[in-house]
Amino acid sequence: MIHTHLIDEYLSQSLQKREQEGLLRQLACNEGLIDFCSNDYLGLAQSNLLSLDGTGSQEEMASGSTGSRLVSGNSPLAEKTERIVAGFHHAEAALLFNTGYMANLGLCSCIADKHSVFIYDEHIHASIIDGMRLSLAKRFKFKHNDVDDLRKKLKQAEGKVYVVIESLYSMDGDLAPLQEISDVCKEHKAALIVDEAHAVGIYGDQGRGLVCHHQLENDVWARIITFGKALGCHGAAVVGSSLLRDYLINHARSFIYTTAMPPHAFIVIQRSYQEMAVAQREKLFGLIHHFQKVARETSIEDVRFLLNPSPIQGVIVPGNERVKRLAEYVRQQGFFMKAILSPTVPAGSERLRICLHAFNSCRQIDQLLTAIKLFLT
Numbered sequence: 063m064i065h066t067h068l069i070d071e072y073l074s075q076s077l078q079k080r081e082q083e084g085l086l087r088q089l090a091c092n093e094g095l096i097d098f099c100s101n102d103y104l105g106l107a108q109s110n111l112l113s114l115d116g117t118g119s120q121e122e123m124a125s126g127s128t129g130s131r132l133v134s135g136n137s138p139l140a141e142k143t144e145r146i147v148a149g150f151h152h153a154e155a156a157l158l159f160n161t162g163y164m165a166n167l168g169l170c171s172c173i174a175d176k177h178s179v180f181i182y183d184e185h186i187h188a189s190i191i192d193g194m195r196l197s198l199a200k201r202f203k204f205k206h207n208d209v210d211d212l213r214k215k216l217k218q219a220e221g222k223v224y225v226v227i228e229s230l231y232s233m234d235g236d237l238a239p240l241q242e243i244s245d246v247c248k249e250h251k252a253a254l255i256v257d258e259a260h261a262v263g264i265y266g267d268q269g270r271g272l273v274c275h276h277q278l279e280n281d282v283w284a285r286i287i288t289f290g291k292a293l294g295c296h297g298a299a300v301v302g303s304s305l306l307r308d309y310l311i312n313h314a315r316s317f318i319y320t321t322a323m324p325p326h327a328f329i330v331i332q333r334s335y336q337e338m339a340v341a342q343r344e345k346l347f348g349l350i351h352h353f354q355k356v357a358r359e360t361s362i363e364d365v366r367f368l369l370n371p372s373p374i375q376g377v378i379v380p381g382n383e384r385v386k387r388l389a390e391y392v393r394q395q396g397f398f399m400k401a402i403l404s405p406t407v408p409a410g411s412e413r414l415r416i417c418l419h420a421f422n423s424c425r426q427i428d429q430l431l432t433a434i435k436l437f438l439t
């Protein structure tokens with residue numbers, strides 16, 4: 063007999079509380095719906111990249127890597143993939159991690175000691191917050207995309223200073239003022255870290271990302287590239303100097319203490335890079351333009367569209383209950399989207415997050431906006 067009722071009671075009370083607050087998270091399957099939700103911006107996740115030119119060698123198709131990179135999981139294939147990733151993003155070196163979450167956790171937790179300071183955008187991703195929390199460094203946030211506030215915080219910071227931002231923010235779909243932030247970091251000798259999770263594949267020549275687009279490769283200290291969004295596969299890399307790569311191999315615990323990705327995952331990453339370079343970015347930008355045009359014409363009282371120059375759009379519908387009802391309504395109409403509730407976003411800015419993809423169509427966008435208007439008026 064296992065005596066866990068105290069623990070079980072704790073777990074179920076916590077779930078009941080979430081349910082009462084209307085915040086219970088539940089898994090759902092979403093087959094058969096028109097995708098306005100996923101991060102598969104270019105539609106690459108749907109391609110069967112492993113069978114593009116027949117299967118690879120027996121070694122390349124092995125199911126497992128047998129251990130961590132430092133023990134038995136390293137291979138010429140893994141190192142070649144890192145050279146391809148580094149070269150593509152115009153960086154000296156890259157180190158692969160199993161996910162973007164693990165890349166951010168490993169990086170932020172190991173680069174800073176108690177004499178260090180993180181200054182981060184208030185909208186930064188949870189994986190970076192968790193990584194910073196695991197370090198001994200002090201942490202200060204600056205107002206979202208507010209360069210003056212960042213400058214203020216930098217003036218007060220002492221020791222080794224890191225500034226952490228995203229280049230395209232995943233909830234609002236807006237872009238960071240990268241050039242200005244880079245200039246301020248230079249002025250204050252702070253190391254700039256840019257999470258490019260949502261920007262890679264969308265911006266820059268062949269989808270190299272916003273840092274390359276602004277030619278800031280030499281001014282950004284480290285970048286996080288994730289493969290699970292526009293690249294349509296899985297995994298991530300930290301790109302930067304060879305010194306940083308060597309340091310992470312020695313200190314990043316989410317790199318050291320985990321089984322490496324299997325060989326076929328490296329093949330898929332390499333092929334995703336080839337596909338991404340020639341993907342239908344113009345079509346995606348055409349749809350973004352169409353969405354913005356139609357959304358501007360769709361005036362609804364008390365409702366505001368985010369209208370960003372990115373695939374991440376949104377309609378602000380204040381109140382968790384109302385936006386949840388809207389998400390359920392559009393789902394019944396055949397569209398797949400997520401309501402983003404407070405406290406994930408500030409109360410009053412609850413929203414339906416609308417992700418556009420190269421495989422969507424103008425007609426689908428028109429139908430979606432008509433359905434949203436019908437529900438809200």
Ligand SMILES: Cc1ncc(COP(=O)(O)O)c(C=O)c1O
Nearest residue numbers: 161162163187232257259288290
């Ligand atoms: C900005 C940002 N960074 C990192 C991650 C984590 O990446 P992954 O899904 O590969 O763990 C995400 C994913 O949600 C993200 O949006």
